[in-house]
Amino acid sequence: MFKPGKKIEFKSAKEIPLTPMSLGDMTHNYTGSWRNLRPEIDYDRCIDCMICWKFCPEPAIFIENDRPKIDYYFCKGCGICVQECPVKCIAFEEEGK
Amino acid sequence: MTEKKKRKISLSIPAEEIMRPGNLACQGCGASLAMRYALKALGRNVIFDIPACCWSVIDGPFPYSSIGVPLLHMAFETAASTASGIRAATKVLGKEDTTVVAWAGDGGTFDIGFQALSGAAERNEDIIYVCYDNEAYMNTGIQRSGATPYGAWTTTTPVKHYKKLPKKDIIEIMAAHRIPYVANVNIAYPEDFIRKFKKAASIKGTKFIHVFSPCPPGWKMKPDDTIKVAKLAVQTRVFPLIEIEHGIKYTLNVKVNKPKPVFEYLKLQGRFKHLTEKEVQRIQEDVDAYWDYIMKKVEFSKEYAG
Amino acid sequence: MKKVLMGNHAISYGATLSRVQVIAAYPITPQTQVVELLSEIVANGELDAEFIKVESEHSAMAACIGASAAGARAFTATSSQGLLLMHEVLHWASRARLPIVMANINRAISPGWTIWTDQNDSLSQRDTGWMQIYTADNQEVLDSIIIGYKVAEKVSIPLMIVLDAFVLSHTYEPVDVPDQEKIDKFLPPYKPKIKLDPEDPHAFGGLTAPNIYMEFQYNHQQAMMEAKKIINEVGKEYGDITGRYYQNLSPYKVDDAEYVVITTGTISKTTNIVVDKLRDSGVKIGNLRIRTLRPFPSEEIYEQLKGKKKVFVIDRNISFGNTGIFFQEVKASLYNTDIRVPIFGFVTGLGGRDVTPELIEEIVNIGIKNEKPEEEVIWMGVKK
Numbered sequence: 001m002f003k004p005g006k007k008i009e010f011k012s013a014k015e016i017p018l019t020p021m022s023l024g025d026m027t028h029n030y031t032g033s034w035r036n037l038r039p040e041i042d043y044d045r046c047i048d049c050m051i052c053w054k055f056c057p058e059p060a061i062f063i064e065n066d067r068p069k070i071d072y073y074f075c076k077g078c079g080i081c082v083q084e085c086p087v088k089c090i091a092f093e094e095e096g097k
Numbered sequence: 098m099t100e101k102k103k104r105k106i107s108l109s110i111p112a113e114e115i116m117r118p119g120n121l122a123c124q125g126c127g128a129s130l131a132m133r134y135a136l137k138a139l140g141r142n143v144i145f146d147i148p149a150c151c152w153s154v155i156d157g158p159f160p161y162s163s164i165g166v167p168l169l170h171m172a173f174e175t176a177a178s179t180a181s182g183i184r185a186a187t188k189v190l191g192k193e194d195t196t197v198v199a200w201a202g203d204g205g206t207f208d209i210g211f212q213a214l215s216g217a218a219e220r221n222e223d224i225i226y227v228c229y230d231n232e233a234y235m236n237t238g239i240q241r242s243g244a245t246p247y248g249a250w251t252t253t254t255p256v257k258h259y260k261k262l263p264k265k266d267i268i269e270i271m272a273a274h275r276i277p278y279v280a281n282v283n284i285a286y287p288e289d290f291i292r293k294f295k296k297a298a299s300i301k302g303t304k305f306i307h308v309f310s311p312c313p314p315g316w317k318m319k320p321d322d323t324i325k326v327a328k329l330a331v332q333t334r335v336f337p338l339i340e341i342e343h344g345i346k347y348t349l350n351v352k353v354n355k356p357k358p359v360f361e362y363l364k365l366q367g368r369f370k371h372l373t374e375k376e377v378q379r380i381q382e383d384v385d386a387y388w389d390y391i392m393k394k395v396e397f398s399k400e401y402a403g
Numbered sequence: 404m405k406k407v408l409m410g411n412h413a414i415s416y417g418a419t420l421s422r423v424q425v426i427a428a429y430p431i432t433p434q435t436q437v438v439e440l441l442s443e444i445v446a447n448g449e450l451d452a453e454f455i456k457v458e459s460e461h462s463a464m465a466a467c468i469g470a471s472a473a474g475a476r477a478f479t480a481t482s483s484q485g486l487l488l489m490h491e492v493l494h495w496a497s498r499a500r501l502p503i504v505m506a507n508i509n510r511a512i513s514p515g516w517t518i519w520t521d522q523n524d525s526l527s528q529r530d531t532g533w534m535q536i537y538t539a540d541n542q543e544v545l546d547s548i549i550i551g552y553k554v555a556e557k558v559s560i561p562l563m564i565v566l567d568a569f570v571l572s573h574t575y576e577p578v579d580v581p582d583q584e585k586i587d588k589f590l591p592p593y594k595p596k597i598k599l600d601p602e603d604p605h606a607f608g609g610l611t612a613p614n615i616y617m618e619f620q621y622n623h624q625q626a627m628m629e630a631k632k633i634i635n636e637v638g639k640e641y642g643d644i645t646g647r648y649y650q651n652l653s654p655y656k657v658d659d660a661e662y663v664v665i666t667t668g669t670i671s672k673t674t675n676i677v678v679d680k681l682r683d684s685g686v687k688i689g690n691l692r693i694r695t696l697r698p699f700p701s702e703e704i705y706e707q708l709k710g711k712k713k714v715f716v717i718d719r720n721i722s723f724g725n726t727g728i729f730f731q732e733v734k735a736s737l738y739n740t741d742i743r744v745p746i747f748g749f750v751t752g753l754g755g756r757d758v759t760p761e762l763i764e765e766i767v768n769i770g771i772k773n774e775k776p777e778e779e780v781i782w783m784g785v786k787k
């Protein structure tokens with residue numbers, strides 16, 4: 001899982017670097033809020049093929065104890081994992097249900 | 098949750114994630130998945146430059162970046178020339194082992210950046226030039242490019258005047274520069290994708306990689322269809338996966354013995370919705386003819402090499 | 404070591420002595436000898452540099468940006484149409500705060516096709532955020548390249564050395580080529596604090612929102628203003644080791660003058676001759692050569708012009724619909740001061756037309772005779 005990062009803010013021209021350059025990554029930006037549908041893995045049926053992990057663009061699926069795990073902070077709810085799972089064990093549930 | 102399995106999983110692509118989430122790619126963006134794979138293949142000893150394209154936005158605004166490796170954002174038409182400069186610097190500074198990657202969209206490659214690309218290829222600059230091809234100018238809102246295929250809708254080729262010109266054959270154009278390595282890859286074939294990037298990194302000189310990169314909003318398709326559409330592009334022979342070495346040795350990487358009809362590929366994308374049966378038939382014929390042409394080159398390469 | 408050099412070769416030697424590491428350039432008359440000699444120097448192994456023979460000037464500057472961002476000292480040279488083609492990436496270089504140094508040989512702009520000198524090419528790049536130094540002889544060309552790197556690297560702003568086509572680029576003059584050792588001491592290797600580095604990865608130049616974009620522009624401007632001082636300081640430091648001192652302004656007999664001609668480039672050399680002649684006949688006149696256009700040395704110009712009776716600005720350029728550009732710059736910089744003397748603006752020498760001592764004398768006479776300029780732009784030497 002990715003450690004959510006911090007927002008970086010500047011109060012004045014004195015604090016900014018010479019030129020616009022990165023000082024951190026985008027993990028303060030919880031793209032999970034973009035999601036309407038929420039993929040849920042049914043671990044009883046999951047065969048650990050890692051195809052969902054392979055095709056998640058973000059990446060928002062990580063591997064924990066040899067099993068795929070969805071990082072809901074960042075999963076954008078694109079549904080690729082749902083569609084590509086060969087045993088159809090990832091359900092797409094409406095958010096907030 | 099079930100109990101922890103004893104059997105260790107085996108992964109077909111590298112486990113390490115260099116790219117970070119939280120990036121600004123749309124849901125199901127093929128270009129974003131392409132970057133994730135490319136970084137897995139290339140590792141961290143790389144320097145990227147990215148001209149104006151969706152990836153200038155995806156990476157994140159100042160002061161953030163999602164790719165975890167050094168990156169120079171640059172003007173739209175300069176991917177190849179900037180990479181040439183970076184490569185020259187790494188040479189004089191004794192960092193020749195660093196891989197230099199130009200990462201551009203189809204607009205930045207087929208159109209506005211083509212002169213710089215052709216120049217860099219002619220000089221055989223030691224860079225990997227990657228074109229992620231989403232077949233239009235997506236950053237500016239889906240305008241047609243030289244990579245937009247026959248029949249497609251874009252905002253500048255509206256339904257009444259959909260594009261009636263073919264897509265430039267970019268890998269043939271690049272092969273004609275006789276550079277050591279030209280390949281195309283597809284995000285639905287990650288193993289082939291990563292193998293080709295690793296191979297490119299091991300070769301000196303100019304390497305050109307053309308990435309098939311679906312774009313759900315630009316192609317008017319469901320984001321969960323990204324992999325399905327990408328796979329169909331191969332299975333229908335729309336996008337034959339090949340490698341071309343030194344401009345003459347052609348290898349087919351994924352065989353397609355029983356091709357699906359091109360309509361299967363087109364029908365998932367709203368940008369082709371307006372096409373008549375006759376037009377679909379025409380596209381099918383073009384695809385068949387191109388496949389035969391490429392297969393002849395593959396066959397010829399076998400004879401030639403043997 | 405004394406050598407007899409054409410201006411273009413003075414550029415090449417200046418770059419070589421600066422130990423540039425990446426050169427990316429594209430040929431254009433009247434710049435070709437710069438790249439030809441540099442190619443030879445690199446091929447002979449006299450300079451440890453990569454020479455990228457790009458396919459255009461746009462790519463030349465883009466390659467310099469890539470090289471400089473990756474930590475190398477980068478150099479290019481061009482002229483006229485080539486400089487205009489670079490326009491977009493000139494902005495990019497300065498806003499990326501990369502200390503690239505380039506030489507631009509002032510050639511007029513087409514159509515009609517022309518290869519002869521005037522300043523409209525470099526002046527149309529005035530607002531690209533680069534420093535610009537206008538030179539008057541081949542010695543100054545060579546020295547300014549070396550000084551240019553030191554200044555550029557101190558303030559993190561690229562710098563353009565400008566010289567007249569043919570009058571300097573192709574004219575041979577004796578030039579002292581300093582010892583490499585001396586220059587190595589003066590100009591240490593380029594060591595940027597931040598660069599493209601896999602061991603310390605950063606992205607440069609990403610999307611910058613309205614809440615912070617302006618602060619970068621403010622800092623760029625602050626650095627430019629600081630550069631006014633730095634150019635003079637580094638110029639003095641260079642003088643202390645070579646005996647040749649370069650400052651933002653180069654005044655000639657201005658101290659006790661009543662009338663001051665303001666010039667740039669080689670016209671100033673001709674003007675000095677006219678100043679001497681007129682002084683012999685009792686006219687108290689001086690010549691103020693402006694070397695630095697950006698940053699514009701307003702305060703120094705004020706100091707030089709304080710107490711003078713009249714000022715005559717000679718421009719080898721024209722901003723269509725207004726006046727000569729140095730004329731505008733000088734006038735604007737004095738507006739909020741107590742200097743309230745007539746300033747005359749003359750445009751001449753476009754497209755390589757000769758600017759003779761006689762013409763300059765005529766300019767001075769018009770200025771002295773008339774109480775005020777009758778026209779905003781006084782065209783000289785044109786067949787109206």
Ligand SMILES: Cc1ncc(C[n+]2csc(CCOP(=O)(O)OP(=O)(O)O)c2C)c(N)n1
Pocket residue numbers: 149150151152172173174201202203204205206231232233234235236237242
């Ligand atoms: C010189 C110049 N012209 C136009 C633009 C505007 N522009 C920015 S990105 C872009 C389209 C990029 O298309 P492509 O290369 O296919 O990348 P994509 O956005 O599709 O990922 C355009 C037209 C620009 N930035 N610079």
Ligand code: SF4
Pocket residue numbers: 039055056057058059060061070071074075076077078079080081082
């Ligand atoms: S829905 Fe999309 S973003 Fe979310 S875990 Fe699945 S593939 Fe990743």
Ligand code: SF4
Pocket residue numbers: 121122123124125126127128129151155231235236311312313314315
């Ligand atoms: S518009 Fe298309 S290519 Fe661009 S980020 Fe969105 S999905 Fe990706």
Ligand SMILES: [Mg+2]
Pocket residue numbers: 202203204229230231232233234235242
């Ligand atoms: Mg595109």
